[in-house]
Amino acid sequence: MDFGLNDKTALVLGAGGGLGGAIAHSLAREGARVAVADISLEAAEATVSRIAGEGGRAIALQWDLANLDAISPNIARIEDELGPVDVLINNTGGPPPTPAEGQKAELWLANFQSMVLSVIKITDSVLPGMKERGWGRIVTSTSSGVIAPIPNLAVSNALRMSLVGWSKSLAAEVGRFGITANIVLPGRIATQRITFLDEQKAAREGRSVDQVAAASVASIPVGRYGEPSEYGDVVAFLASTRASYLTGSVIRIDGGMIVSV
Numbered sequence: 001m002d003f004g005l006n007d008k009t010a011l012v013l014g015a016g017g018g019l020g021g022a023i024a025h026s027l028a029r030e031g032a033r034v035a036v037a038d039i040s041l042e043a044a045e046a047t048v049s050r051i052a053g054e055g056g057r058a059i060a061l062q063w064d065l066a067n068l069d070a071i072s073p074n075i076a077r078i079e080d081e082l083g084p085v086d087v088l089i090n091n092t093g094g095p096p097p098t099p100a101e102g103q104k105a106e107l108w109l110a111n112f113q114s115m116v117l118s119v120i121k122i123t124d125s126v127l128p129g130m131k132e133r134g135w136g137r138i139v140t141s142t143s144s145g146v147i148a149p150i151p152n153l154a155v156s157n158a159l160r161m162s163l164v165g166w167s168k169s170l171a172a173e174v175g176r177f178g179i180t181a182n183i184v185l186p187g188r189i190a191t192q193r194i195t196f197l198d199e200q201k202a203a204r205e206g207r208s209v210d211q212v213a214a215a216s217v218a219s220i221p222v223g224r225y226g227e228p229s230e231y232g233d234v235v236a237f238l239a240s241t242r243a244s245y246l247t248g249s250v251i252r253i254d255g256g257m258i259v260s261v
Contacts, residue, residue: 004241006031010087011078013065013122016043018191019141020091021050022228026236027089028056033082037063037074039093057082065092065118066110075125084133085126087239090119090140090163094193097200100154107155115159120166127174136179137239140167144185146250147258152204153197164250171248180247182238187254188216190225221256 010027014020016038028034028051036051036058038044044060051058059081061074078085095111123138130136144150145157146164164183171181188194195209202212217224231253237243238251252258 001242003030003236003239005087005236005239007033008086009033009035009078009083010089010239011035011037011075011085011122011126012089012091013037013063013119014091014093015047015089016040017093018193018228019186019189019231020089021047022232023089023091023141023235024058024232025051025054025056026229026232027087027239028058029054030236030240032087032239034058035061035078035082035085037061039064064114065122066114068113068118068121071118071122071125075122084129086130086133086135087137088123088126088139089235089239090123090138092119092141094143094153095155095159097152097197098155099152100158103155108159111155111159116162116166119163123170127179130179131174131177134178136174136177137243138167138170138174138179138181139235139238140181140183141235142183142185144187144252144254144258146183146185147252147260152201168248175247178244180238180243182247183250184231184235184238185250185252185254186226186231187252187257188220188225189228189231189253191228194225219257220254224255226253226255 010032012024015024015036036044036047041062048058048060092115142160149157198212202209
């Protein structure tokens with residue numbers, strides 16, 4: 001199946017990490033030129049190196065999403081080196097594990113800027129070009145916590161939920177321009193973030209990491225954690241020309257873990 005991504009330019013945020021890196025790889029394999037953005041230039045360059053090793057074209061950008069002033073110069077560089085952004089993958093890091101009660105306003109504000117406001121402003125910066133060309137894809141990666149809130153991840157649950165409402169509203173506004181906007185959410189995908197969360201839970205509950213992981217796996221119908229490449233491939237489809245009638249949706253990539261309909 002041809003995804004129609006040859007000669008398209010994709011910007012993937014947080015692409016130095018497990019999920020973002022996998023998405024960048026999947027898009028590059030389908031022929032897209034990929035701007036790999038991450039707060040760590042070293043991590044972004046590692047993703048670019050792997051893409052280049054497979055014959056793809058990519059550039060690395062050091063991008064702190066909390067710095068809204070970085071948006072314009074980074075978008076200008078992408079347009080200059082790869083072309084205007086056709087595909088935007090909004091993928092941000094997560095806040096520290098916290099309960100809902102008693103968190104300082106500074107924590108909420110800092111994470112709102114890096115996880116929500118940055119996504120909105122970056123999207124706003126590429127939408128005019130997408131409208132002019134009559135085509136665009138906006139895919140925003142969130143968390144299974146937007147459907148079934150995850151204990152001790154209250155800040156993440158709340159802020160990522162706001163992106164679901166934003167994306168659904170955006171989809172209704174831009175669909176007539178040939179632009180789709182969708183949400184993807186991972187279940188237990190085998191990344192460093194999941195390892196970290198398993199370690200934190202093990203420490204809180206006085207269990208081993210293996211015990212925590214085994215309990216998680218037991219709740220997943222397919223009986224394992226997902227591979228990052230499996231997540232990336234679904235996102236690549238949503239970014240493709242083949243997914244032109246799929247918008248305003250929330251796609252679960254969770255091995256059947258979330259029990260609600």
